[in-house]
Amino acid sequence: MKPFGQYTYPEISAQAEALNAALVQLQQQGDWVQKHLVDSETDETVFIGSGSSYYQALAMASVYRAWLGKSATAYPSSEVFLFREQTLPPNRNYLVIGVSRSGESTEVLLALEAVKPLPNVKVAGITCYEESSMAKLADCLVSPLGKETSTVMTKSFSSMTFLMHAAIAKAAGKQDQFEQLASVAQTDDQVVKAADAFIKPLVDENDFQKVIYLGMGTYYGIALEASLKIKEMSYIWTEAYGTLEFRHGPKSIVEPGTLVCLLLSEKARDYELKVAKEMREYGAFVLLVTAKAGEDTAFADAVFEVGGAEMSDDARTVLYLPALQYLGFYTAMKRNVDPDMPRNLTQVVKI
Template sequence: MTAPGIHTYTEINGQAEALNAAWNQLDQQQDWILQYLNNDLFDEIIFIGSGSSYYQALTMASTCRAWLGKSATAYPSSELLLFHKQAAPAHRNYLAIGVSRSGESTEVVLALEALQALPNWSIAGITCYEESTMAQLADCLVSPNGKETSTVMTKSLSSMTFMMQAAIAKAAGREDLLAELAGVKEQAGQTVRDADAFIHSLVQKQPFLKYVYLGMGSLYGLSLEACLKIKEMSYVWTEAYGTLEFRHGPKSIVEPGTLVCLLLSEQARAYELKVAREMQEYGAFVVVLTAQKDEDTSFADAVFEVGGGGISDEARAVLYLPALQFMGYYTALSLHADPDSPRNLTQVVKI
C-alpha cells in the first residue's frame, strides 16, 4: 500500500522538469505556431476546456490578448458544444483550441468535432497525451512530461500553461518575453521547494474554516484553479473571485477563521493590497503570494515570494501554482483525506 498522496506530491515536485520538457518540445512544433497563432485568417482565438483545463484556458487567453494583441477568450467546453451561437457570433473566423490533459474529456472532444463541422471554424489543441482522441482529431501541442497518475492536475496544468505562453511569445516575436519565460523555467525548481516548506508549516500551525482566493488579470484563472485544488483534495468549501470584485458583496463571508489568499499582481499591486488589508480588518488571515516582499506586504499574516521579480505578471503565472497546489495537498492530509484518490472524481470525465 502506497502512502496517501504520494503521486500528487511527486507530480507537484516534478514541475520544473515538466516545464523544461515543454520548452524543448516547442522547438519541434514551430509549424503549429505559424499555422495557428500567426494565422491572420482567424478573427478570434477561443480556448476551451473543462474544470482545471478551463481555468488555465483563461490564463492562456489573457496572455494571448496581452502579448499577441489578438482577440482571444476562453469558455468551458460545454458552452461551445451546446451554446456556440451565444458564445461566438456568426460571420467571424474562429480558431478553437481545446485544452485537455488526457485529450479524452468528452466535452472538449465533442465540442471540437461539432465546431470542425461548422463554416468559419478551425480547431487545434494542447494536451499531454500525443495518442489521445483529441490529438487524433486536432493538431496539438504536446507537453511530454505532463502525464500524471494522480486524479488532480498539477504539473500537467503548469506545463501546458507555460508551453502555450511560450508559443504565444514566439508568435509575437518577443525575445524579451521568451527571456522572461526562460527565467521562470530556471526558477521553478526553487519555487517548488520553497513552497513545500512554506505551505507545510502554514497548514500545521493554522487551521481555517473558509478559504478564499483572489486574483486578477492572468492570475484570475489560477485563483479559480487554487479554489478547485482545495475542493478536489480536501473537500473543504472555498471560493475564488477577482480581487476587487470580492469587495462588492462577497466580502460579507469574511470572519475570523477565514483564509484570504491573494495572488498579487504587479500591475494592480497597490489596489489589491488595499483589498487584502480590508479583509484582515474583518478578521481574515491574509496570505499574500507575490514576486517580491516589500514594506507594503508587511501587514500580511504570511507572505510567500514566488520569484520572478521584474517580469510580467503573465510570464510569472505558473510560479504561483506550487504553493496553491501544496495548500490543497497539505490541507487534505491534515483532514485525513488522500489527495491521490479524491471522492467522486476520475482522471477523465466522460458523458
C-alpha cells in the same frame, strides 16, 4: 494500504522538469505556432476546456490578448457544443483550441467535433497525451512530461499553461517575454522547494474553516484553479473571485478562521493590497503570494515570494502554482484524506 498522496506529492514536486521539457517540445513543434497562432485570417481565438482545463483556457486567453493584441476568449467546452450561437456567432473566423490533459474529455471532443466541419472554424489543441483522441482530431501541442497518475491536475496544469504562453510569446515575436519564460523554467525548481517548506508549517499551525482566493488579469484563472485544487484534494469549502470584485458583496463571508490568499500582481499591486488590508481588518488570515515582499506587505499574516519581480505578471504566472498546489496537498493530509483519489472524481470525465 497505499500511503495517501503518493502520486500527487511527487507530481507537484516534478513540475520544473515538465516546464523545461515543454520548452524543448516547443522547439520541435515550431510549425504549430506558425500554422495556428501566426494567422491573419483568424478574427478570434477561442480556448475551451472543462474544470482545471477551463481555468487554463482563461489564463491562456488573457496572455493571448496581452501579447498578440488580438481577440481571444475562453469558454467551458460544453458551452461551445450546446450554446454555439452564444459562443461562436456567425460572420467571424475562429480558431478553437481545445485544452485537455488527457485529450479524452467527452465535452472537449464533442465541442471540437461539432465545430470542425464549419467553414469559418479551424481547430487545434494542447494536451499531455500525443496519442489521445483529441490529438487525432486536432493538431495539438504536447506537454510530454505533464502526464500524471493522480486524479488532480498539478504539473500538467503548470506545464500546459507554460507551454501555451511560450507559444504565444513566439507567435507575437516578443523575445523579451520568451526569455522571461525561459528564466521561469530555470528558477521553478527553487520555487517548488521553497513553496513546500513554506506551506507545510502554515497548514500545520493553523485551522482554516474556509479559503478565499483572489486574483486579477491572468491570475484570475489561476485563483479559480487554486480554489478547485484545495476543494478537490481536501473537501474544504473555498471560493475564488476577482480581487476588487470580492469587495462588492462576497466579502460578507469573511470572518476569523477564513484564509484569504491573494495572488498579488505588480500591475495592480497598490489596489490589491488595499483589499487585503481590509480583509485582515475583518479577521481573515491573509496570505500573499507575490513576486516580492516589502514594507507594503508587512501587515499580512504570511507572505510567500516567488521572485521574478523584473518579469511581467503574465510571464511569472506559473511560479504562483507550486504554493497553491501544496496548500491543497497539505490540507488534505492534515484532514486525513487522499489527494490522489478525491471522492466522486475520476481523472477523465466522460458523458
